[in-house]
Amino acid sequence: MERPRCSTTHDIIVFDVDGVLVDTSRSYFEVIVQALDWAWTSLINGVVDCEGFSERHFATTKTHPAFNDDYDIAWAIINCAATAQNPSLAQSLPAPEEWRLLLDGCKESDVPSWVRSTFGEQIPRDTVRRACEELYFGVTKNEKHTALLSPRKGLWENERPMITIPWSAIPVPAGIYTGRTAKELELALKRLHWEDFPDSMIITSDSGVTKPSPRGLEILCHTSHASTPLFLGDTESDRQTVHAFGRGTFAAIGNFLSDAEFAFPCPEEALEYFGFLSPSNSSVNL
DSSP states (O other): OOOOOOOOOOOEEEEOOBTTTEEOTTTHHHHHHHHHHHIIIIISOOBOOSOOSOHHHHHHHHTSTTOOOHHHHHHHHHHHHHTTOOSBHHHHSOOHHHHHHHHTTOOSSOHHHHHHHHHOOSSOHHHHHHHHHHHHHEEOGGGTTTOSSOSEEOGGGGOEESOOSOGGGSSSOEEEEOSSOHHHHHHHHHHHTOTTSOGGGEEOGGGTOOTTOTHHHHHHHHHHTOOOEEEEESSHHHHHHHHHHOSSEEEEESSSOTTOSSEESSHHHHHHHTTSSOGGGOOOOO
16 A cells, blocks of 8 residues: 655755665674674684674664664674673673663763773774774775785675665755764765765764764754754664754654654655655665
């Protein structure tokens, strides 16, 4: 049954990137999986004797508003498991239900402080983040003497677009508010053929503004002379960003937030529903 279209007063569309514009199920999730396995064997001298970080762990983490940075998710789960002082990963890694209970203890958005106070820092944050970057971007043969990891292709190559239209087809100003760095976002925009997206309408983590702070929405609305955003995101930090902003609407893309008032499998369906695209404009195949 076709969903009826909704009349809208939104005057700007703001996109998250991962899980919204780009399918990252085989990139950032896999970065966490491989970073844990690498740290466990190379730094802790342990044995990977189980599945490791699972999709259920990942989905659980993404429903917490503080955990928007996938590299910090990797660092958190590594140090959590390391507290067991057991070489067996199977004996050290909390089950998804246990992980959820631990995450409930993180009451603020300062994930690094929570990790250090809860688990300590047996494995330094900078080391894990560097390994995650190498997993994501890849390591060339020329970099093998300075890299933590052996030469390999970057997991970013597994990413696929979740939207097919050009950003210019959207009839109101469009912005991007993402936890990616500018370097990571550049790869996503190339995947989307959105290389001409205006820099003035992009907020990355390099700016020091990160979700769930509403500051990113404030900047984008001010820049575009807008007031009422429609924010398309996929995690609790995205939803809380709109809540903190106090105006506009949050629409969930994907499966992490099944309880969201507005939920869609892809961004083009959301744009159709809110009246920004006609069905003939949408042709994404997921």
